[in-house]
Amino acid sequence: MHRPSYISLERNGVLARRERELRDFLRSCALCPRGCGVDRLKGEIGACRSTAELKIYSAGPHFGEESPLVGRGGSGTIFFSHCNLLCCFCQNWEINHRGDGVIHSADQLANMMLRLQNQGCHNINLVTPTHVVPQIVKALRLAIEMGLTIPLVYNTGGYDNIEIIRLLDGIVDIYLPDFKYQDSAMAAKYSADAKDYPKVAAAVIREMRNQTGDLQTGGPFGIARRGLMIRHLVQPNNIAGTDRFVQWVRSALSSKTFVNLMKQYHPAFRAFNYPEIARRVTEEEWQQALSWAKDAGLSRLDGMRG
Numbered sequence: 001m002h003r004p005s006y007i008s009l010e011r012n013g014v015l016a017r018r019e020r021e022l023r024d025f026l027r028s029c030a031l032c033p034r035g036c037g038v039d040r041l042k043g044e045i046g047a048c049r050s051t052a053e054l055k056i057y058s059a060g061p062h063f064g065e066e067s068p069l070v071g072r073g074g075s076g077t078i079f080f081s082h083c084n085l086l087c088c089f090c091q092n093w094e095i096n097h098r099g100d101g102v103i104h105s106a107d108q109l110a111n112m113m114l115r116l117q118n119q120g121c122h123n124i125n126l127v128t129p130t131h132v133v134p135q136i137v138k139a140l141r142l143a144i145e146m147g148l149t150i151p152l153v154y155n156t157g158g159y160d161n162i163e164i165i166r167l168l169d170g171i172v173d174i175y176l177p178d179f180k181y182q183d184s185a186m187a188a189k190y191s192a193d194a195k196d197y198p199k200v201a202a203a204v205i206r207e208m209r210n211q212t213g214d215l216q217t218g219g220p221f222g223i224a225r226r227g228l229m230i231r232h233l234v235q236p237n238n239i240a241g242t243d244r245f246v247q248w249v250r251s252a253l254s255s256k257t258f259v260n261l262m263k264q265y266h267p268a269f270r271a272f273n274y275p276e277i278a279r280r281v282t283e284e285e286w287q288q289a290l291s292w293a294k295d296a297g298l299s300r301l302d303g304m305r306g
Helices: 007-011 014-026 106-118 130-148 160-166 184-190 199-213 242-253 285-293
Strands: 055-060 076-078 102-104 125-127 151-158 174-178 216-217 223-233 258-262
Touching: 007 014, 007 130, 014 130, 014 160, 055 106, 055 130, 076 106, 102 106, 102 223, 106 125, 130 160, 160 199, 174 199, 184 199, 199 223, 199 242, 223 242, 242 258, 242 285, 258 285
Parallel strands: 076 125, 125 151, 151 174, 174 223, 223 258
Antiparallel strands: 055 076, 055 102, 216 223
16 A cells, blocks of 8 residues: 655654744745745735635545546545635636635644545545645644545645745655646736746646656556646647647656646636637647647646546
8 A cells, every 4th residue: 555655754753844844934925936925924915815824615525636536436625715826717716816715723624634535535635735835734744643644635736836845745645736838928917927937837847746756556446646747728729838838748757747638728707808718729729739749749648638
């Protein structure tokens, strides 16, 4: 059986030290590249609209994730309220922009993790965790004491502080980042002036792969145990730069990198303010995206979702 390394980190005292280091980032918040510098411990809020309190929208088994995460028992997803990327086309805008959800304590989050494990979920899938990493690690330590033993999935938009990702080395088993844009002008236009997104995402994804390697699966159902899985949302008019993305994966990572090309884009939230993204992806655009991926030699596209 796979044994998550976060267990040994807790036993040798490393996880306690990491928790303290991460909490310090809240005093002058630099958890993400926006570097707002607000004191969230005193209730100040920055771009993500979060204080030091932990707000959660929902938790439960999810069967719509990538097949290696889902298996038979589902992926134990925990949706955190708010977001640091704030895309204008956000398909979960009620959670990420409006901040729907309920304040929870670290004890309550730990109990959520254990409940998901007891329900038969194959992993704990932390959705939009970037702005609440210190709170998550605090809860994780409590959950370990209660018997948590399943892999931890870091499900992020890809706009992370690389210092934080380095502090997660050995804590996270499976990294599941988006790589949304290849062009800084597109990132600035559609994701709240995050013009450094392409550079940031490329650096953090390389670090994620350095920590965990390519995706490793096991058992009769091919359940994810450790490694990197990348999501890329194909968008109208190639706004996301899919042709460049697949070439980057091949050259910067590996042709064996697990890549989920996603066809599910639909205009939501404020996308209708931008005519170029105010429609779904056409079948021709989708087939072109698949062709680019195959031409790049990517061999693990079996996570494709339509």
